[in-house]
Amino acid sequence: MKPQNPFDKTRYEVILIEDRSVVKPMILENHYLHRWPTKAQWVFGVVQDRSRLVGTIIFGGPGRRELSKSVSPLVQDHQITELQRLWIEDGLGGNIESWAIGQSFRLLKRLAPHKIVVVSYADPAAGHVGTIYKACGGLYQELARNNNSFQVNLTDNPNDWIHTRTQQRVFGRHSIEELKFKIGQTFWIRPDNRKYRYVWFLCNRVERKKLIASMKHIAPYPTHTIEPPKPVLIDVTGVTSRSDTVSPIQKTEDKSPPVFNLSKVKPDTIYNEDCLTTMSRLPDECIDLTVTSPPYDNMRTFHGYVFDFEAIATQLLRITKEGGVIVWNVGDQVLDGSESGTSFRQALFFKEIGFNLHDTMIYQKTGAAYWSVNVHRRYAQVFEYMFVFSKGKPETVNLIRDRPNKATKSTGVSYYQMWKPDGTRVPLRLDRPVQPFGVRTNIWRIKNGKTDDFKREHPAVFPDQLAGDHITTWSNKGELVYDPFMGSGTTAVMAKRLERHYLGSEVSAEYCRLAAGRLSKQDGEIVLAE
Numbered sequence: 001m002k003p004q005n006p007f008d009k010t011r012y013e014v015i016l017i018e019d020r021s022v023v024k025p026m027i028l029e030n031h032y033l034h035r036w037p038t039k040a041q042w043v044f045g046v047v048q049d050r051s052r053l054v055g056t057i058i059f060g061g062p063g064r065r066e067l068s069k070s071v072s073p074l075v076q077d078h079q080i081t082e083l084q085r086l087w088i089e090d091g092l093g094g095n096i097e098s099w100a101i102g103q104s105f106r107l108l109k110r111l112a113p114h115k116i117v118v119v120s121y122a123d124p125a126a127g128h129v130g131t132i133y134k135a136c137g138g139l140y141q142e143l144a145r146n147n148n149s150f151q152v153n154l155t156d157n158p159n160d161w162i163h164t165r166t167q168q169r170v171f172g173r174h175s176i177e178e179l180k181f182k183i184g185q186t187f188w189i190r191p192d193n194r195k196y197r198y199v200w201f202l203c204n205r206v207e208r209k210k211l212i213a214s215m216k217h218i219a220p221y222p223t224h225t226i227e228p229p230k231p232v233l234i235d236v237t238g239v240t241s242r243s244d245t246v247s248p249i250q251k252t253e254d255k256s257p258p259v260f261n262l263s264k265v266k267p268d269t270i271y272n273e274d275c276l277t278t279m280s281r282l283p284d285e286c287i288d289l290t291v292t293s294p295p296y297d298n299m300r301t302f303h304g305y306v307f308d309f310e311a312i313a314t315q316l317l318r319i320t321k322e323g324g325v326i327v328w329n330v331g332d333q334v335l336d337g338s339e340s341g342t343s344f345r346q347a348l349f350f351k352e353i354g355f356n357l358h359d360t361m362i363y364q365k366t367g368a369a370y371w372s373v374n375v376h377r378r379y380a381q382v383f384e385y386m387f388v389f390s391k392g393k394p395e396t397v398n399l400i401r402d403r404p405n406k407a408t409k410s411t412g413v414s415y416y417q418m419w420k421p422d423g424t425r426v427p428l429r430l431d432r433p434v435q436p437f438g439v440r441t442n443i444w445r446i447k448n449g450k451t452d453d454f455k456r457e458h459p460a461v462f463p464d465q466l467a468g469d470h471i472t473t474w475s476n477k478g479e480l481v482y483d484p485f486m487g488s489g490t491t492a493v494m495a496k497r498l499e500r501h502y503l504g505s506e507v508s509a510e511y512c513r514l515a516a517g518r519l520s521k522q523d524g525e526i527v528l529a530e
Contacts, residue, residue, distance in 0.1 A: 007092050007093025007094065008093070012048055012054075012092075012100075013046075013050070013103075014104050015107075016045075017043040017044060022045070024036055026055075026087065027056065027085055031087045032126050033085075037060055041059060042059040042060065043057075044107060046088055048092070054088060054089045054092060055088030055100060057085070057086050058085040058086075060081065060082060061082040061084060062081065070141075071141070071199060071215065072117075072211050074210065074214045075116065075117050075211065076311060078311050079114060079117055080117040080118075081112070081118055081119075082118070083101070086100075086120075095135070098136040105200065108202065109202050114349075115202065116203045116211075119199050119200075121197055121198070123196075124226045125226055125227070129196060129224070129225060138200055139199045140197070141197045141217045142219035149191070152179065154183065154188075161190070179234075186234065189234055190231040194226075196222050264281035265503065267501040267502070268496075268502055270515055270516075271504065275315075275484030275485065276308065277505070278484070279312075279319055279484070285318075285320065287321060287481075288321055288324050288325075288476075288480050289471065289474045289475040289479065290324075290326040290481070291470050292482075292484055292485050293462050294309070294312075295307065296330060296332065307485075312484060313350055313353060321395070323390070323393060323395025324390070325388060325389065325391075325396075325475075326389040326390075328350070328385075328386070328388075328389065329387075334378070343385050343387075350387070350389045354391070355390065356389065356391075357388075357389060358388045359388040360386075360387060360442070361386035361387075361443070362442065363384045363386050363444055363463075364382060364443055365384075365447075366447045366448070367448040386444070388474075394474065396474055396475055396476055398472055398476075399440075400440050401440070402440055403441065404436065405435065444469065446463050462490040462491070463490070467494040471491075477498070480500070480501045481500050482502070482503045483503075485506070486512075488515055490518075491504065492518075493515075
């Protein structure tokens, strides 16, 4: 092959792409997988002459849980991201791919400084050995192949293969015999082929040297491709379908309560343990709604518990269903004359890892005000933030209508005023019925304070109405609501009262007993971690 001429890098730049619809057709048409990555978080474009998009690089994920265990004992999962897609037009000159990867790393370090490890995979069955990754300094890790894993295809489209991890989420089973019952139609399988993993460290030289020394399974660069695994047709003739069989390619209007595939935890349970322990036992995309109020800075000790926010947020992303919502009620501590700004940093981190900031709501307290120590320099603190994060577009939105419509007169029609160009107003009557109540605003006035004997034993109570109104808005009956900081059990109590299932984590055995007392009339169960 004749070597390409070096490209003129003065004509190119790598930029962040906000509108993914610009890039998505490029990936679907040109990338060998012909699929958009499900956990894409940062999408970069390669632009020629500041006018033409000629390629894209996409980061997100990572797709695997507990990936850090096979990379290095010195890193955690929330510090890792995956280079998921790379495609650049042919004929632009040699080395443009490795240059573009390097430029994207620089942007990633600025946009997400907590991400210090990048991984990516080359598929030898598709003719890729990672030549470009070698050129930009990727370290090769040799991975053991799982001989029992396979992919599934339900159609005649050669690109519609369902990955092993996705099978667990879609079907809840992975053995061929079980899949026959669950799918109920002829399908194809093929073994998972072993891929080549490459790793980069986005940190300074000293830290990078330590991480490389701690890496597992470093090996010489691979040089050989492999033959693609051959698909095998699985015939379900003679298999008696079970009553719960529903093909994932069929849409159903079944409104029966959902069945939760939570093999290691039980719904309608509060676990006396760190929420990271509970979430580590949960499958991907199993939670419909999370409503919680985490500890604010150091304003309360909560029995000495300190939580790892970034690790918790990353796990919440994994366990939240597509279209699911997180309500994060938080405030800031005033320290050395300045508010900490922790709430804003947390909100931005949620956005960085892939959540949408659907709404920034205000919880205005109508009970006792919290005055500053120096009352002559600061107004009384009477509100907190309620950040509403969504994983994609919210699936459920039941907006509450309890705001009186001022435009409604006794005749039941609406009146408006129209401004003329000269500044005078002309009444305008519209003969259409107006409901007496409209959708409330995103500032919720709710009475705070400890309203029952149980709540008086907790230092920072969560108002029943606040939890209940969010559960009503963002979930439906029968769905699963999680609270990683259950405290006195308000989220569980309101979920049960509103006919939802609940799941909770709470590190304090004392608060678990407190929640148990509140749930005792509703048959709640407390499971104490051993």
